Amino acid sequence: MMQLFGSFTSPFVRHIRIALADTGLAHDFVETDYGQSAVGSPAQRVPFLRTEVSGRTLQLNDSTSILKFIRESAGESFCADVESLDLYCLINTALDTTVNLFLLEREGLTSDANPYLQRQAARIQTSLQALEDYPWPAQLPWNDAGIRLACFMDWALFRQRLDFSNYPKLLKLLNDAKAQPSFVATAPPQG
Incomplete structure (x- = not known):
């Protein structure tokens, strides 16, 4: 299952939470602070997402790549043109x-x-x-x-x-x- 790491106040995280809600994709939200994001992501910020794809762990470290992944996982397009x-x-x-x-x-x-x-x-x-x-x-x-x-x-x-x-x-x-x-x-x- 997808795990989204982020904060409730981040506008980047909010956009992803909206995309997840609108697509209905199953996920867990893990509230994450600055210290945790510095350890959990090489970008040292939220959001980041972890999921299993083809038997391996995929970690995405930027809201744009996360949104593209969510849209494509739901059979939708990200920024169609x-x-x-x-x-x-x-x-x-x-x-x-x-x-x-x-x-x-x-x-x-x-x-x-x-x-x-x-x-x-x-x-x-x-x-x-x-x-x-x-x-x-x-x-x-x-x-x-x-x-x-x-x-x-x-x-x-x-x-x-x-x-x-x-x-x-x-x-x-x-x-x-x-x-x-x-x-x-x-x-x-x-x-």
Whole structure:
């Protein structure tokens, strides 16, 4: 059986939990902290997944490879075309950058006097504007790009990292995600 190692607050883990819920694939969730992930994965982060495939243990150490494995195991496609993949990658870049800046700030490093970190903060804003300008359909597509966007935005609001008031289209898409049972069921714990 698949074992997903992660935290309840990680947006990357949340996306995988949504994919597992939506596909109905059997799995165990193993709550994992920073110390455990440093030992359990060469990437030293969550999520990571372990499963048996053809009599051997397969370990996947990145959310994207895990999502591809889950989708293919369920007979589905992951990012069915290059445009969907590029959109997913843009969202993932913004999410990864936002998470990294959050973790650096926890360690006392801010972008105030650091040109590299200022470029990273600017990257988030240009990505958000590109996502706002993207020709989204009327409803959030419930595919991996759409799910990644919703997980990113909800995490950024949960951690009070970003203000989306200048991105009304994105806020509407996040609201669409809140109608999905798996999105609601995987929300980070409050309090």
